[in-house]
Amino acid sequence: xxxxxxxxxxxxxxxxxxxxxxxxxxxxxxxxxxxxxxxxxxxxxxxxxxxxxxxxxxxxxxxxxxxxxxxxxxxxxxxxxxxxxxxxxxxxxxxxxxxxxxxxxxxxxxxx
Numbered sequence: 308x309x310x311x312x313x314x315x316x317x318x319x320x321x322x323x324x325x326x327x328x329x330x331x332x333x334x335x336x337x338x339x340x341x342x343x344x345x346x347x348x349x350x351x352x353x354x355x356x357x358x359x360x361x362x363x364x365x366x367x368x369x370x371x372x373x374x375x376x377x378x379x380x381x382x383x384x385x386x387x388x389x390x391x392x393x394x395x396x397x398x399x400x401x402x403x404x405x406x407x408x409x410x411x412x413x414x415x416x417x418x419x
Contacts, residue, residue, distance in 0.1 A: 364394060
């Protein structure tokens with residue numbers, strides 16, 4: 308009984324270790340870059356701001372068609388000079404008025 312319990316505990320302790328080793332090995336081994344539908348690959352950029360991240364999607368005819376609805380909100384997706392569509396999450400006021408963590412005001416809890 309003790310031998311079985313020792314093996315079970317050893318396996319339980321080593322399982323996360325082997326999981327992380329497998330993840331590391333899988334991450335460092337270069338692999339083939341798949342192409343969906345045989346089309347060319349598209350590189351997507353990640354832009355880092357002081358307190359948030361945004362995705363930069365290179366403009367293409369397909370992307371312009373997919374996000375054509377955003378033109379009603381003032382996003383110039385149809386402008387031929389636009390090279391990227393920047394996608395982020397949050398309110399416009401937050402994006403345009405918050406420069407760094409020092410500019411954040413934490414809400415008060417309870418009565419003022």
